[in-house]
Amino acid sequence: MESSRPSNSPAPPTYPDDDPRISFYSANQENSPSRPQSQKHSTVLPATPFPTGVEPPSRTNSSGSSSDQVFLAPQTPDPSSSKPISQVSSPRVPAALSPPSLRESVLSPSSHLSQVVITPHEGEDEDAFHVRRTYAELEAVGVKGDGYAEGVERTRARLGSNRDSGLRALEALGDIADKKRDLTPREIEILASLDRYGFFSSPSHDRSLLLCSAPLSKRLSRVSTTTDSSPTAPPLKQQVLPQSSEKEIQRALKWARMLEPIVRDSGGNVIQWGIKASKRRKFRERVYKGIPDCWRSAAWEMMINKMSGAGWAEVERLSQEYEDYLQQPSTYDIQIDLDVPRTISGHIMFRTRYGQGQRSLFSVLHSFSLRCSECGYCQGMGSIAATLLCYLDPKRVYPALVHLHNSYGMHAIFKPGFPGLLEAIYVQERIIEQMMPGVYETFKQQMISTTSYATKWYITLFANSVPFHTQLRLWDAFFLEGPDIFIVVAVAIVWAPTDYITSKSASFETILSLLSSFFVPEDDNALLEWIEKVMSDKKARASMQQWRANWRQLVATGQDGKALL
């Protein structure tokens, strides 16, 4: 099994990766940057996914054979992650997956299911073990209709012991027939309805607010006027959709000329990219213009590794650490399991209960929760990991999360008390005080504390606060510049509707509702250009550093309690 996938996949280049473990990042991309999806499938899987002498389940051989199922997450056991925990022995239904009443009756010898042996650690909570075991076992057998079906809940509510629910659960396990069959018209319809990033539909938001481009054409500077008119909140009109694919293809070609392979794996696939010396000065500008989606995974990893000073060896070491942690129990497993099914569940990869995406998300969050004893698992990490999983395989998402934790200030954001959040908010307030004194005064009068609306911005890095395409653009800049970027985004969100906030008709309720909105930029480019101007303003950046230092001083001297709005 050199290649588990055909290379003539019909997937359009901008569709989401169907299997996060097979990242197109590592493919031979440089020659065909505009068709990365067809390249990604050439990723080499380890030749021996099962212990020698044990016959792999037959579906292993069929998983890649039907190119029309490119969106079905493959149910091939992940050799790398299941190897240490699973002992493939006689074909049986895994213990956690079959209810007691059925356990014996359905264990026919002809069952194709492999048995995963996973044992509880000493002192591991029974329910937590049930969660960990269920994900591990399903990693080996897969679930049916992954991407389409809702799936069957097995952990949040344990399967009932009655025969019907047990049969339903067994029905939902992956099998060969499901892999071999053609897509139904309904499934084809579902695929056709996805947006370019893999979302079925945008999640419903209580309030959406258009971030108008007009104010963003004006550079951040001190505005002292308070409008006496009473403007109403801007209506949500049609936003400018992300750039046309024609333009993106042109950009992708430029990126192909700008980047060069640095490290290849044993099969010759590029696993790390660098910037050609002659193109270095173009890089920043091109990141702000938006990384072509087919280059995003390569560029993100490249920028993250640069910021953290990590070489390829470090990434490999962390990938191994990820695998090792999968064998250990985490006290956060139950909480993670509660959050996994409700994290970007409108995305095809994360929709099916215990499907490929949910299993990857669980695994990454589980291992990451063991990484830092102070941070553990914090709600909000899920949206970040899920976004990364859209672009990187789990073994690469974990190192990326570690680098975000260590080098992008996320440790201080997640750890108890959220000290990094409060620091960011302090800096945000100083900028608003300096540049928009009218707004600052309004916040003060209305007693609108910044924490009450900006907390989720900093903890989820704007996931679920802006459209996915906007979030990606912000993250492009974040990976390049570091955590200051999100303070500037926060300021931009306050900057755009300044007139509304300072108008006489605005109240506590209307302002807070406005700032709690889902923000839809009229034009992503206008927002990114505004942010870029602030980020390249040396004076502004120096002030931000100074304010960060001031905040730390306030904390050190116990004066932080009254320093925020």
Place this chain on the structure above:
Amino acid sequence: MSKQFQFKLVLLGESAVGKSSLVLRFVKDQFDDYRESTIGAAFLTQTVTLDDQTTVKFEIWDTAGQERYKSLAPMYYRNANCAVVVYDITQSASLEKARSWVRELQRQADPSIVIALCGNKTDLNARRQVSQEEAKKYADEEGLMWGETSAKTGEGVSDIFTAIAKKLPLTAPPSRPGANRASASGTQAGVDLNRNPVSTEQTDGCNC
């Protein structure tokens, strides 16, 4: 002549018991099977009409359930007039968590706060772990309002908010605890919403 009263309401309870879903049902009469977890807190408003003359507007703070976010909770329940402490009837551990929230509110929140204990997910009655008797008994002992709801079907949702609205002291003068908007001092800024409940009297009902 109609009266509109405004109150600050906070939702507390363990993760995934359905706090945000209750609010979504109450405010928009909708339900999502998989609602993203709340980070920090979410702010919403909804008005309950008690009779021709009286409406109660709730300023709702829906909080995050994970223990990590507990450090932010005081800023949301401080000066709250009412709290809905939610548990999941299919998870007995969530009632324990609810008890600890009630204790914290009794110690830290405004003494006049109206607390309602709410058992959610009655649509999953087949998997019930918390009996009505047990919850009711506890609520009675602590002097809490109590009710069961299903955010999924809508059962009991408006009832509990309406019951709270009726229980709030609508005859109270505007100077309710914390209603003095200028009294920002003496509270911890930064973790302080310090929003004051305002009981406003409006002449006539048209405020559109």
